[in-house]
Amino acid sequence: MREGSLDAPVRHPLDWNNPDFYDAEKLDEEMRRVFDICHGCRRCFNLCDSFPRLFDLVDASETMELDSVASADFKPVVDACTLCDLCFMTKCPYVPPHEFNLDFPHLMLRYRAAERKHGHKDFVREQLVETDRNGKLFGAVAPIANWATDLDNGLTRPVMEKVAGVDRKAIVPKFHGDTFVRRAKKNPPAVNPQAPAHGRKAVLYATCFANYNNPDIGVATQAVLARNGVETEVVYPKCCGMPMMEHGNLEGVAENARIVTAELVPWIEKGYDVIALVPSCALMLKFEWPLILPDDPAVRTVSGATFDAAEYIVDIARKNGLADGLQSLPGGVTVHLACHARAQNMGPKAAEMLRLLPEPDVSVIERCSGHGGSWGMMTENFEVALKVGKPAAQNAVKQGKAYLSSECPLAADHMLQGMERIDKAKTPARSYHPMELMALAYGIQL
Numbered sequence: 001m002r003e004g005s006l007d008a009p010v011r012h013p014l015d016w017n018n019p020d021f022y023d024a025e026k027l028d029e030e031m032r033r034v035f036d037i038c039h040g041c042r043r044c045f046n047l048c049d050s051f052p053r054l055f056d057l058v059d060a061s062e063t064m065e066l067d068s069v070a071s072a073d074f075k076p077v078v079d080a081c082t083l084c085d086l087c088f089m090t091k092c093p094y095v096p097p098h099e100f101n102l103d104f105p106h107l108m109l110r111y112r113a114a115e116r117k118h119g120h121k122d123f124v125r126e127q128l129v130e131t132d133r134n135g136k137l138f139g140a141v142a143p144i145a146n147w148a149t150d151l152d153n154g155l156t157r158p159v160m161e162k163v164a165g166v167d168r169k170a171i172v173p174k175f176h177g178d179t180f181v182r183r184a185k186k187n188p189p190a191v192n193p194q195a196p197a198h199g200r201k202a203v204l205y206a207t208c209f210a211n212y213n214n215p216d217i218g219v220a221t222q223a224v225l226a227r228n229g230v231e232t233e234v235v236y237p238k239c240c241g242m243p244m245m246e247h248g249n250l251e252g253v254a255e256n257a258r259i260v261t262a263e264l265v266p267w268i269e270k271g272y273d274v275i276a277l278v279p280s281c282a283l284m285l286k287f288e289w290p291l292i293l294p295d296d297p298a299v300r301t302v303s304g305a306t307f308d309a310a311e312y313i314v315d316i317a318r319k320n321g322l323a324d325g326l327q328s329l330p331g332g333v334t335v336h337l338a339c340h341a342r343a344q345n346m347g348p349k350a351a352e353m354l355r356l357l358p359e360p361d362v363s364v365i366e367r368c369s370g371h372g373g374s375w376g377m378m379t380e381n382f383e384v385a386l387k388v389g390k391p392a393a394q395n396a397v398k399q400g401k402a403y404l405s406s407e408c409p410l411a412a413d414h415m416l417q418g419m420e421r422i423d424k425a426k427t428p429a430r431s432y433h434p435m436e437l438m439a440l441a442y443g444i445q446l
Helices: 024-041 050-059 071-079 086-091 104-117 123-128 131-140 142-149 157-164 180-186 208-213 215-227 242-246 250-269 279-292 297-305 309-319 349-354 373-377 382-399 409-426 434-441
Strands: 201-205 231-235 273-276 306-308 333-336 362-365 403-406
Touching: 024 050, 024 071, 024 104, 050 071, 071 104, 086 104, 123 157, 131 142, 131 208, 142 157, 180 208, 180 215, 180 231, 201 215, 201 250, 208 215, 208 409, 215 231, 215 309, 215 434, 231 250, 242 250, 242 279, 242 373, 250 273, 250 279, 250 297, 273 279, 273 297, 273 309, 279 297, 279 306, 297 306, 306 309, 309 349, 309 434, 333 349, 333 382, 333 409, 349 362, 349 403, 349 434, 362 382, 373 382, 373 409, 382 409, 403 409, 403 434
Parallel strands: 201 231, 201 273, 273 306, 333 362, 333 403
Antiparallel strands: none
């Protein structure tokens, strides 16, 4: 037997079309095999709340081994997993090609998919992850929706907590009727023909979050690319499916992947690169879709052509050089490396990009924010999420930079809430996506 962590991790496709994938007895057998290995190792004890829950279960059992832990008690361990993939990518010594063949996040995903297959669905949670429907619906009445979800609204937030389970203290993303796709069509930026990268072409996959909740991310990215001579198109056929995957809806993810790739592949064939505006979506396009649809040639084509937004700017800087006009950001930047950016195994591209600015003052935080998508907003998870993210928030307060940035806007806002509990006076008024900071450094008004 070889020692772990000697080889690069290899991920196997999800065998979700096999009936054994959902078989309760086979699933329990695999859960026990993996949990027993985790219990004997405990390297991930401080990574997220899944592992402390598992180890507490074992330690409180009669034999202090997994054999005396009831299978019914596994669910809280599964529920605490946010599918961040960091245990697989950065911590676990027993991932493939090690013979233990351990993939903790995808086992948690299999458990949720089996629950769903056997009819165990949470109606309210299912509605919360309908991002396209919700984005269109609430975007049409954005002022009312944003009033209702405001933290200071003592009338609606308690009702929202009771009905939807969203903690009244959790920041909820705003909605915009003027989506990124609409803004891009109305006012496309002029492409700089003098830029060193002139001639490059990219299609921006808008993502549900940038399209409906924060169009400034898309506007900033398109403007920075135009300043650097890159011709862009903006498309948004459908959500990447990450919110559905978090709830085990693999059929839904596969359907969305087929729809999105059908629109992206023709652009790739015309010489366009693909840029996903937030890291969760880039991770889906690059890695998760090919594991769910391993035999789909369109999925493989999109996977090989996709860049994270910051990754693309760094690629331009290395291969072509950036356009002139960048200014420094006084007071410096704290960059939180989002888990789904780290899981792409591409290096700290957001930090690399911001260090291209004149007189860069960039500090990096490589700790989980604790948010985990919609997970951290829920009443039963909100305080746990702040606890998990407290080291990152403490680090940000200690660094004391003028700007807080994360590729994951939800993570950044969650960190702001954690920072406020530690030292409100040292908490920035708002957070920024790294591409918004690049636009700011170019003097671009959003």
